[in-house]
Amino acid sequence: MPAPEPGPEKIYSDKLAQGRFEIQKCAACGRHVFYPRVLCPHCGASRLDWVTPSGNGTVYSTTIVRRKPADGGDYNVALIDLEEGVRMMSRVAELAPEQVKIGQRVKSRVAEGLVEFVPA
Amino acid sequence: MRGSVAIVGVGLAGCGEAPGWSETEIAAAAAKNALADAQLTSRDVDGLVVASTNIFMPGLSLAEHLGIHPRFTDSTMVGGSSFVGHLIPAALALQAGLCDVVLVAYGSNQRTGVGRAEAGKYKAALDPQPFEHPYKPFNPPSSYALAAARHMHQYGTTRAQLAEVAVAARKWAQLNPEAFSRDPLTVDEVLGSRMISDPLTVRDCCLVTDGGGAFVLVRADRAKDVAKQPAYLLGAGSAHWHRQISSMPDLTVTAATESGMRAYAMAGLKPSDVDVIELYDAFTINTILFLEDLGFCRKGEGGAFVSGGRIAPGGELPVNTNGGGLSCVHPGMYGIFTIIESVRQLRGECGDRQIKDVRIALAHGNGGVLSSQITALFGTRETL
Numbered sequence: 001m002p003a004p005e006p007g008p009e010k011i012y013s014d015k016l017a018q019g020r021f022e023i024q025k026c027a028a029c030g031r032h033v034f035y036p037r038v039l040c041p042h043c044g045a046s047r048l049d050w051v052t053p054s055g056n057g058t059v060y061s062t063t064i065v066r067r068k069p070a071d072g073g074d075y076n077v078a079l080i081d082l083e084e085g086v087r088m089m090s091r092v093a094e095l096a097p098e099q100v101k102i103g104q105r106v107k108s109r110v111a112e113g114l115v116e117f118v119p120a
Numbered sequence: 121m122r123g124s125v126a127i128v129g130v131g132l133a134g135c136g137e138a139p140g141w142s143e144t145e146i147a148a149a150a151a152k153n154a155l156a157d158a159q160l161t162s163r164d165v166d167g168l169v170v171a172s173t174n175i176f177m178p179g180l181s182l183a184e185h186l187g188i189h190p191r192f193t194d195s196t197m198v199g200g201s202s203f204v205g206h207l208i209p210a211a212l213a214l215q216a217g218l219c220d221v222v223l224v225a226y227g228s229n230q231r232t233g234v235g236r237a238e239a240g241k242y243k244a245a246l247d248p249q250p251f252e253h254p255y256k257p258f259n260p261p262s263s264y265a266l267a268a269a270r271h272m273h274q275y276g277t278t279r280a281q282l283a284e285v286a287v288a289a290r291k292w293a294q295l296n297p298e299a300f301s302r303d304p305l306t307v308d309e310v311l312g313s314r315m316i317s318d319p320l321t322v323r324d325c326c327l328v329t330d331g332g333g334a335f336v337l338v339r340a341d342r343a344k345d346v347a348k349q350p351a352y353l354l355g356a357g358s359a360h361w362h363r364q365i366s367s368m369p370d371l372t373v374t375a376a377t378e379s380g381m382r383a384y385a386m387a388g389l390k391p392s393d394v395d396v397i398e399l400y401d402a403f404t405i406n407t408i409l410f411l412e413d414l415g416f417c418r419k420g421e422g423g424a425f426v427s428g429g430r431i432a433p434g435g436e437l438p439v440n441t442n443g444g445g446l447s448c449v450h451p452g453m454y455g456i457f458t459i460i461e462s463v464r465q466l467r468g469e470c471g472d473r474q475i476k477d478v479r480i481a482l483a484h485g486n487g488g489v490l491s492s493q494i495t496a497l498f499g500t501r502e503t504l
Contacts, residue, residue: 009250035251035367061273061371063265064318065258077257077317079266079366089252089366098318102273114254 008036011050017113021055023086024048034086055108056083057117064097076100080117082108094118122386123504125211126343126350127335129158130460135331135449136300139232143172144181146227146332151186154334159347160221165336167192167219169210170226171202173452174239182225192219198360199487200400202226203456204494207337207356214339221342227332228451236328236452252364258317260402261325263365263489265317268405270371272319274420277408279319281423283310285404286323286446288432293443295433295473300329301447324404326445326454333456335463340504351463351481351498354389357382360492368490372420376413376484376493383482383495384415391415394497395478396465397437398458400486401444407431410484411439414495438475441465455485455494462498479503 006014008024012035015022024033028045032053039046057080064074076097080090090108092100093116106117131153134146141149147170155161168190172178179193192213198205203224210222230236244253257263271277287307293299310323343350359378362368384390391414399410408422416437417425431439440446442461445454462481464470480503485494 013250061266061270063257063262063269064315065256065262066315066317075256077255077262077266079371087366089255089257089364091255102269 008038012036013113016110016115019110021053021108021110021115022050023053023084025051032084032086034082034088053082053084053108056120057081057106057108059092059100059102059104059106060087061102062092062100078117080106088115090115090117092117092119121211121215121356122354122388123352124340125214125337126340126352127459127463127498128338128343128346128348128350129154129156129160129336130463131155131157131334132298132460133332134227134229135298136329137232138229138330141229141330143175143227143229143233144185146229146330147182147225147334148185148227150227150332150334151223151225154223154225154336157348158336160336162186162188164221165223166190167210167213167222169194169206169222169224171195171197171206171453173228174234190219192222198492198494200402200453200455201485201487201492201494202453204459204483204485204496205358205492207353207496208358210337211353211356214337220338222337223334224337224456225332225334226453226456228453229330230452231328231330233330249364252366260489261320262317264403264405265320266365267371267409267490268319268403271405271408274372275423277423279311280307281427282319282324282404282408283307284426285401285407285431286310288426288429288435289401289440289444289446291432292441292473293447296443296448299443299448300327301443320403326402326450327447329449329451331449331451333460335456335459349467349500351466352501352504353496354480354499354503355383355385355387355497356495357386358492358494363488363491365489372409374409374413374490374493376410376495379493379495380414383497387497389480389497394480394482396441396462396475396481397439398442398461398481399440399444399484400454400458401440401446402450402454402486404446406486407439409490410486414482414484433473441470441473441475455487458483458485459496466498466500
C-alpha cells in the first residue's frame, strides 16, 4: 500500500525546504488560500491546487519586537498582503525594523526554509 | 432568553498575588465567596462551568475539589472571553431544566505559580502555530500591536490617545481598594515607559496577576427569593472570525460588531441605553476598538472619543470602573471580571467608583488575539 499523502501543512513546508514558496488556489471559486487548508475557507469546495504566487506584496501592518541587544536586539514582525489576495505573517529583511512602513511594496524570497520579504 | 436567568452571587479570590495557591484552589475560593454572596452553599450547585489555560479537565478538577456531582458541566475554552461566553450555555441549561444552580468559576496563579513563559513553552509544543511562530511575534502583545499600528495608520489614532485609555483605567483603579495598580499615572508616563512591541509600551499592556472570580446563575423565578438585587441577563451574543492575527480579515474591525449586535437585539437595547461598560482591556487598543465596534462611537473615532477623560471617573461614559485588566486585575483570562463588576455596579455596591442609577450594564469579553468576542447585557429588575 502506498504511503498516504501528508497534510497540506507538511506539503507546504516540504516545498519551502526545497526553496519553493507555493500557496493554494481553489479550483471552484478561483480564490487563493493561505495558510494551506484541507478545504477552501472561502467557498467550502474541496479541491485546492498548489500555485506559485508572484511574490509581490504590500506591508499591511508592522511592529518592532523589542529585545535586549545582548539577546539579539530589536526585530521586525509584519503582516504582508500578497497580490493574490491572501495575507501572511512574515518579516521584512534588509531594512532596520523602524524603516518598515505600512503600505511599502515588498517582494518575497525563501531564506532557510522560511518566507521573508525584501523591499521591492 | 431575555430576562430568563439572573446572577445572584459574585465573588473574587486571590486577586493580585496568591502565592502558595493552586489554580483550582483559587477558583474554589472565588466560588465560596460567590455562593456566600448568593446565600447558597456548594450543596445547592448542580451545574458547573469553568475554563482554564493550563488545567486539562478543569470542570472535573473543580467539581471534585468542591465535592459536587454536577448534572451539567461546560468547559468551553475561547480564551479570555470564555466566562462571558459561558452565560449562553448556562442559561440554556437552566431554561431546559437540566440544572437549577450554575456556578461559573475561574482561578489562575500565573503571577506566582507556573509562569506565562514556562506555560508558553508547553503550549508551543502541543499547539504549534507554524505560520506565525517562526517569525517570533511576542504574543499576545505583538498581535495587538499590529492592530494598533494599523488603526493608527488608517485613522490617525495616536499613541497619546492609546495612553488616555491606560490613564482612565488607572484613575478608576485609584477609586477601587481591590485594584492591583493604584499609583498615579500620566499620559507622558505611559508614552515614556518601556516599549514592548511598537506602538505598545508596558503601560499599554494589561497586568500579569494571580486571581479568580466566580458567579452564580439561576432562573429568574428563583432569583426573586435572593437577598441582594439580581442582575438579569437581558442579552448575549458571540462571534469569532479568526484565531491568529494573520487570519483576521481587517485588523481595525473586530467580531464585537456581530456579538454586540446580537446582544443588543436579544435585549431590545441600543448603546445609548447602557449606563456602565465593562470591556476586556488586555491592551489599550482594545478599549478603542470595542467602543467603536459596540456602537459607542463611529469606526475610526475611538482615539478621539477616549480623549479628554471621557471614559475616566467624572467623564461622560464610565468604562472599566474597576480599573480593568490594565490596572485592577489580569490573571490571564479577564472576561469573568467584566461580569462581576457589572453585577456590583447594578447592585450599587461599588463605593467611591459607584455610578449613579445604573440600570443597564454591558460586559464584553475578548479571547485570543482580538479573536473571540462575546457581549452580554445585564439589567436590574425594573428593566425586565
